[in-house]
Amino acid sequence: MSADAKPDAGGWEPKIVAFCCNWCSYGGADSAGMGRFQQPPSARIIRVMCSGRIDPIHVFNAFLEGADAVLVTGCHIGDCHYVNGNDKTKIKYKFLEHVVHELGLEKERLYLNWISASEGEKFANFIRDVTEEVKKIGPSPLKPEGVA
Amino acid sequence: MKGSVAVVGGGVAGIQAALDLADNGFKTYLIESKPSIGGTMSQLDKTFPTNDCAMCILSPKLVETGRHPNIELLSYSDVKSITGEAGDFRVKVLRKARYVDEAKCTGCGNCTEKCPKKVDDDYNAGMSKRKAIYIPFAQAIPRVATIDAANCIYLTKGKCGNCKKVCGVEAVDYEAKDEEIELNVGSVVIATGFKPFDPSVLTNYRFDHPDVITSLQLERLLSASGPTQGHVTKPSNGEVPKKIGFIQCVGSRNPRISRKYCSSVCCMYATKEAIIAKEHDPELDITIFNIDIRAFGKNFEEFYNRAQREYGIKYTNSRPPEVIVGADNTLSVKYEDFNTGELKSQGLDMVILSIGLDPSDSTRTIAESSGIALDEFGNIATSIEAPVETSVSGIYVCGVAQGPKDIPDTVAQASAAASKAAALLSGERGTLIKEREFPDEKTLSSEPRTGVFVCHCGINIGSVVNVPGVVEYAKTLPNVTYAQELLYACSSDSQEAIKQAISGNNLNRVVVASCTPRTHEPLFQNTCREAGLNPYLFELANIREHCSWVHMKEKDKATEKAKSIVRMAVAKSAFFQPLYKQKVSLINKAMVIGGGVAGMTAALDIANNGYEVTLVEKEKELGGMLKDMTEMHDGKKPSEIISDLARQIHDNNKITVMNEAKLVDVEGHLGNFKGTVLSGGQETHLDFGAAVIATGARNLEPAGLFGYGSNSRVVTQAQLEKMLAENLSANNITMIQCAGARNPEREYCGRTCCVDAVKNAIRIKKANSKANVFVLYRDIRTYGVTEKLYETARELGVLFIQYDKDAPPQVQDSAVVVHDVMLNEDIEIETDLVVLSTPLISGEDNSGINQLFKVPLDKNGFFLEAHPKLRPVEFATDGVFLCGSAQAPKLMEEAISQASAAASRACTILSRDFIETEAMVSIVNEAKCIGCGTCVTVCPYNAPALEEATVTAEEVSYTAKKSRINPAACKGCGSCAAACPSGAITAQHFSRKEIGEAIDAFEQGIKSIAVNEKVVEVTV
């Protein structure tokens, strides 16, 4: 895998970790499948029950393990299955943006998006757009090897 | 008496009724004539007024229904007749041949793919094609294929047979026959819904033109799962339209075609569709042609305002008589603008006909075959004080079968019908239901031994992902002791294979790589449980929706991705621990707060279901606001309705009424509340398992409005009620609608005021035909069947004059001056009594009660339900329910329906032997907890609380605050775990370790895993 980890060298595929909440955005990814909305095979989805569960630590972890981008996703505001988990996600995301910036990562590597369980096409487009963006800037400067 | 119920109709009404009954201990048959349940709601893109995705909120209910051990789903079946009597009915059901064995079909869709015959797809309202063998939609329950016999090439011509050839499980059976069965049930609930009005009857609307479509068709165009993936394009040429016009009341409010009623939902769905269309394309120009905009429900007026303000949607007060097709096939409408009297014309790219709700054919067939009375509109007849009871005792009705209504009112009525059926059969509760039985769980060895099962899903996965390759790869992963491939992991023989592999290889973790856990996790969890494994030792790796289906052209990369998805699942599952739902006992008693008609009904229904209730009323007597009414809109006397309910309550030994009482304290949670009631200076402690809040609302005192308070000839409708009961001397009466409502200060519509005003206008005219009655209005909102009151009033000579909100009527000494928008001139109305129609406002005690139960209020001070569509009588807090005008203003019949609904929902708790808590709850490591209380603030369910604990560390003891999470209140969202600054909280099943391992595994291999417990630094 690491051999072709150069931008555009033989179709380098970025590695994207997508955190999805069970009730909406994970369902959106499912709907993308049901609607056969094709997307680059770059994303790895980690399911949590609610976007409110996403601990900043998980996001940093993903970067430290070599993710080229991390997606934080959940239900639209007001739709959270647990009343207001995504409101908390929004607050945490502000903090995440800062820290990710401090780590020297480009802003194109971190995204927040609200995707409902019916928005399959939106999910697929999102993955495609992020993949494109990340392809432009190349692999993450944080190499997994550098991390204990 | 039989402990079973037949629910006829599998739309959202039938589904809700069936779930309530099954949860209440009754065997329930849900009979649906289409191949799958879900009804019209499953075709909707979004729902007003929140624009929630319809399928997302409905689909969990579909799955729950399909899986419920006490619901027997008879889809693709018609009810022929109902005979017998309350407690013992015979229901004849025709099971139409599906030509596919439901038990065998896995819903893989291979047959559909290979079927050569294309047919109009009714799920997409005829706007796309489906195959002759089909699954109606992706989330269909049951998810099995059906052959449309009329169009199948094999069944009509004896050729083809493709579906049979490709079916991997031999489910296709061309020899299948219709079958008639008979059910013996104690009660029947009719939920046969409606059929959309067919606009081709109104030839003037040119439905034959491809760009003239119905609102339901537009709904499909707007839907991401629809024929155009949510892009609105002109059916004629695929171009993006620039101008769209909605014509309202197509098939409603039209006596000429004997549709006298208002369909209740069209104004709001048109507004919703217009908003969604605008969201897709902000350039789109949208006009909604309407007679009145009936935004009468909770948050509807706000929605309507937002449509105008934020989306620029235009509402034109007119009813265009026809759609004109020009020489070049272009569309336009000519209309008279009611607001200016001008004749105008407008070119349109698309015309949307906002079609009404017609009674469904099955409503009529069943009513005729079974002797159930219909009303003048063809709905099942009921009365306002018994809104779900049909003319046949023991048969109940709910939803649009009873009259046009929106989803929340439908859902409430469904629960109400369930409550009545359950009360009737309460002696038989639990006699016909079954519990699932499982073997003991085996003890877990410390080493993870993981089994991986990779599914081909026919060709759905196998044609893209190299399944054997993934199996071989899985075998190389740490902890994996067994791996195999399966053709269909979800088929019943695969369940056997998995169980055998578990026992043969002593597996203690199971990973199935197939489809989405959102639909299939429970199935495999169940299989694990049957093999003696705790269900939480299971993980699904989604390599279909998230892989093979979305990377169809990149097979190698898809295989790589599938491997890494499996790797992540294996890594994560190694840390899984058995989790258990806890069983806690409960108190099978209820408390109802508020003794108006809603509270009285709720208390009676709960008691009739067999549970004790305490009814807490703040006043001396029961009856609430109904006491101030003197006549209902159907002519009944409110005092008689109240005394009848009061007598039933008095005679019911399960109900304790506490008058002049106030609930002052509540502790506890679902199943186990402790309340303190203050009455006559004395405190009483009461324990209850569920509570219903029915505290009603109150009349607005419109001080200062239109001279109210200073001019004695200005009264409110409530005061007029009293005057009408005595003797009304006034001869010239002018009513002013929307007094104190629909304004910046109070944005909402009062819902009941138009019905009340029209009713009182009729009363005046009937008592004195010489009286002059004027009603000055902005929109007349006599929705649903109350439209007939509006018609009656006009027939009796009541004069309706429309005014604009910016030019309100002026009350003068002996006249009211109003600017008539239709005539566009000021008119002076001689008046000796001005009646203000004011809205109900929220009860003064709401803000105390909401704190006792920790339930929310909305911005108008009414109680905020858990979900505006599907949970109208529940709070997000389990065990607490609401009904009546405490939630928002309501007519009496609606309050009664809601009250029975709240009772039914409460009984789903009271009927249990114990409460099962969520298993994936968060737990606190008290040693690490610093008592900061972050979790307490973050949790929306009040599950964590800080408690004093003694901490002993290095020979010092001290007390400190520690968080404790009540597992009965925790819902397992994990927000607290993410927020805890000291890492003291573990969100079980989604712990930092479990998620962390998955993250670690996403790119590289898994490091060897050692499951060791964290060293605890201090002991508590």
Ligand code: FES
């Ligand atoms: S459940 Fe989706 S964000 Fe909370």
